Amino acid sequence: MRTALITGATSGIGKATALRLAQDEFNLIITGRRLERLEELKKEIEVKYKKDVLILNFDIRNLDEVNKAIDSLPKHWRKIDVLINNAGLAVGLNHIQDGIIDDWERMIDTNIKGVLYITRKVAPMMIEQGKGHIVNIGSIAGTQVYENGNVYCATKHAMHALSQGMRQDMLKHNIKVSEIRPGLLETEFSMVRFKGDVEKAKSTYQGLTPLFAEDIAEAIHFVLTRPAHVCINDIEVTPVAQxxxxxxxxxx
Known part of the structure; x- marks a missing residue:
């Protein structure tokens, strides 16, 4: 039985991945800011799949909260085999000259600094045990910039670079690093980007069938279940229509 820590497990890819891994041989540490949702997910997994689930309720953007959460892990939960850096968001869709500073800071703090904070705490634990697997959820925006995407794309370019850097740094420690980069994916993503505007969010996927969280959860499961000598470095996934x-x- 392996243990996977999933950030941003309250919805979307994080939640779908927790449910998918629970069907396999994984116990789960699920993290996020919305405690009620974490509690609902924990109950669902325990009832349906009979797996152990630990909740860590904290804000990935806050270094002190990240440190306290990981330091609070009971001894039998400290053997983390898999870290899934999923927590991330896009806020706003503006030209650079019209950008909203608070939007920029939310994206930078979550998509870059949050990944760094949690990885800095968990990677040494993996190194100590001599194995592990870090999966970073990037985006096709990590290699292709689109109009009005400026800062969001910059944060995903950073994730792409960090994934490659982690792969090199973790190589001698027998720790795998994979990045999965989805295209158009229907989750809460667009609702957050458009700040609750339902019509704008829906228009993002108008006229096509997008990816769903479960599609990426399956890709993550595939990456995590390859033989010990195989590391999937990078996967780009899009809908057929993209x-x-x-x-x-x-x-x-």
């Missing part, structure tokens, strides 16, 4: 960040067929 070729890349610029070309989308909205008639499918």
């Amino acid at each position: 070729a890349n960040a610029y070309y989308v067929n909205r008639n499918l």
